[in-house]
Amino acid sequence: MTARTALRIASSASVAIVLAGCTTFYEVPIETPIQPKLDISSFQRVLIAGFISGGSDEVDANLETVRLLRSQLRTKSQLRVIEADVLPLQDVANDQPRAAAGDQVTADGPAALPDRIRDEKDLQSYERVFANVDYWKRIGEEFQSPLIVTGTVLFVPHQRSGFVTSEREVYDRFGRRSVVPVRTYMERKGFILRPKFVFIDGRTGTTLYAESFREEILYNAQQNTPALSSYFELMDRLVPSFLSTLSSQKIKGTRVLLK
Amino acid sequence: MRAVTYLFVACLTLTPAGALAAGDARSDAKAQVDFGISVAQKGLWKEARYRWERATEIDPTYAAAFNNLAIACEQSGDFESARKAYEKAVELEPNNLQIKQNYDLFKEINDRTNRAPDRQ
Numbered sequence: 001m002t003a004r005t006a007l008r009i010a011s012s013a014s015v016a017i018v019l020a021g022c023t024t025f026y027e028v029p030i031e032t033p034i035q036p037k038l039d040i041s042s043f044q045r046v047l048i049a050g051f052i053s054g055g056s057d058e059v060d061a062n063l064e065t066v067r068l069l070r071s072q073l074r075t076k077s078q079l080r081v082i083e084a085d086v087l088p089l090q091d092v093a094n095d096q097p098r099a100a101a102g103d104q105v106t107a108d109g110p111a112a113l114p115d116r117i118r119d120e121k122d123l124q125s126y127e128r129v130f131a132n133v134d135y136w137k138r139i140g141e142e143f144q145s146p147l148i149v150t151g152t153v154l155f156v157p158h159q160r161s162g163f164v165t166s167e168r169e170v171y172d173r174f175g176r177r178s179v180v181p182v183r184t185y186m187e188r189k190g191f192i193l194r195p196k197f198v199f200i201d202g203r204t205g206t207t208l209y210a211e212s213f214r215e216e217i218l219y220n221a222q223q224n225t226p227a228l229s230s231y232f233e234l235m236d237r238l239v240p241s242f243l244s245t246l247s248s249q250k251i252k253g254t255r256v257l258l259k
Numbered sequence: 260m261r262a263v264t265y266l267f268v269a270c271l272t273l274t275p276a277g278a279l280a281a282g283d284a285r286s287d288a289k290a291q292v293d294f295g296i297s298v299a300q301k302g303l304w305k306e307a308r309y310r311w312e313r314a315t316e317i318d319p320t321y322a323a324a325f326n327n328l329a330i331a332c333e334q335s336g337d338f339e340s341a342r343k344a345y346e347k348a349v350e351l352e353p354n355n356l357q358i359k360q361n362y363d364l365f366k367e368i369n370d371r372t373n374r375a376p377d378r379q
Contacts, residue, residue: 025357026296033336158297241371251368255330256357257296258323259289 014095016029031250038199038209038245045146046079046246047202049139050087052126054117055156056191058227062086065153065235072239077247082143089150090117120194123152130198131204132177140202147246148200151210153248154193155231160218161187190218191227193234197242213238288318304334315344322351326358329365338369361376 048069053061066086074081094113113222114122128134136148164202168182196212243249295310302352308331314324345362350356 026300028299028330030330030334032333032368034368035336219282244372253364253368255333255361255364257299257327257330258355258357259292 026257026259027254028257029252030255031252034244034249034251036245037211037249040079040147040246043145043147044080045048045082045144046073046077047082047084047139047143047148048073049084049148050089050148051118051151051153051195052089052093052123052129053153053155054119054123055154056227059155059231060091061153061155061231064228064231066254067241068232068235068239069149072243073246076243076249079147079246080237082146084143087150088141089129090126090166092135093126096129096132096135117154119156120154123154127152130207130210131202135205136200136202136235137205140200140205143202145203147208148202150196150200151196151198153195155227156192156194157189157227158192158216158218159187159189159221161179161185164188187221188218189221190225191230191234193238195235195238197245199245209245211241214242265302282300285321288314288321288324291317292324293329295331299327299331304331307331308335309366315347320351322355326355326361330361333365333368338372341365342369357369361379 048066051062053065053066055061070081070083073079100248113125117123119125121162130150140146141147150195153227163183164186165181165183167179169177170180193215196210198207199209200206201208214250217230217234240249278322295307295314298310308328309329311324311331314321315328318324325344325348329341329348332338332341332344342365345358345365348355348358349362349373359379
């Protein structure tokens with residue numbers, strides 16, 4: 001066996017080893033089922049009752065949220081969506097006796113509810129309405145014991161300034177392209193959406209489940225984006241999570257099978 | 260030349276029987292993995308899962324089998340088994356980027372489903 005032959009065998013072997021190391025793979029589409037967070041098997045109907053909303057005057061977050069959730073549930077849930085007038089929950093909270101809502105009445109009297117909801121603190125004082133079991137039981141009886149969806153929605157304008165990292169294309173003296181990260185100081189404005197969805201059993205008036213979310217969007221300060229489109233953009237991100245509370249969802253994706 | 264022959268014979272004699280057995284196990288497991296892939300591509304995920312489970316039993320060091328099993332578990336919504344299978348695959352081949360990528364995508368969905376809500 002000459003040295004050349006030995007070298008040839010060795011190189012063939014190494015090629016074979018490298019080829020064996022290159023794993024064969026197959027990309028496949030998969031659909032991951034997500035089980036609902038809430039057992040709603042005892043309900044046939046759902047009432048999106050209304051929301052206590054605050055923040056920006058440009059969007060009626062109560063009406064828009066009711067409309068959006070009803071349309072989503074109509075197409076993506078087994079539940080029958082009840083078409084009814086949106087409940088004026090802010091007025092209901094103002095009218096209801098504090099004791100009925102579980103508030104403690106002090107010697108100075110209960111704290112008055114703010115007329116205008118600007119932030120989370122204002123909104124919090126209204127949340128007692130969800131604990132009013134008698135009120136929700138009454139609503140449940142009116143609509144034949146459905147699952148009731150209510151909650152709070154805060155949609156507020158937001159501004160932030162600071163360094164933002166972006167990517168910029170650069171070419172060297174040989175014309176070769178590369179992308180480098182660039183940090184730029186920017187003034188940005190946008191909105192924050194903070195909804196809290198409360199699910200109430202229409203038969204008993206008790207809260208079954210509640211879930212809070214927070215999403216924000218920021219644009220270049222020069223960009224003029226209507227508040228309503230920002231609202232829908234942010235709600236689009238939350239709707240799958242909302243739906244996954246009530247119905248099983250399938251998340252489409254791809255994975256790599258290996259040999 | 261005689262020396263080379265002796266060396267070859269010595270190598271064969273000294274090769275542990277376990278290594279040969281491991282080679283057999285891998286080829287048996289590979290057959291199961293291959294069949295699993297072919298049925299998964301036709302959408303027969305239950306059969307594919309069974310095949311990959313068999314492959315991991317035959318050869319518990321076969322990272323690809325655990326990776327594929329994890330994907331089949333994900334497809335059926337069995338997140339706990341998927342997580343275990345992915346963890347095993349990553350443990351066996353920590354530098355395999357494809358396994359890591361699959362696991363990252365799985366974790367993203369799993370985290371979303373397990374996000375702690377404000378339960379009442």
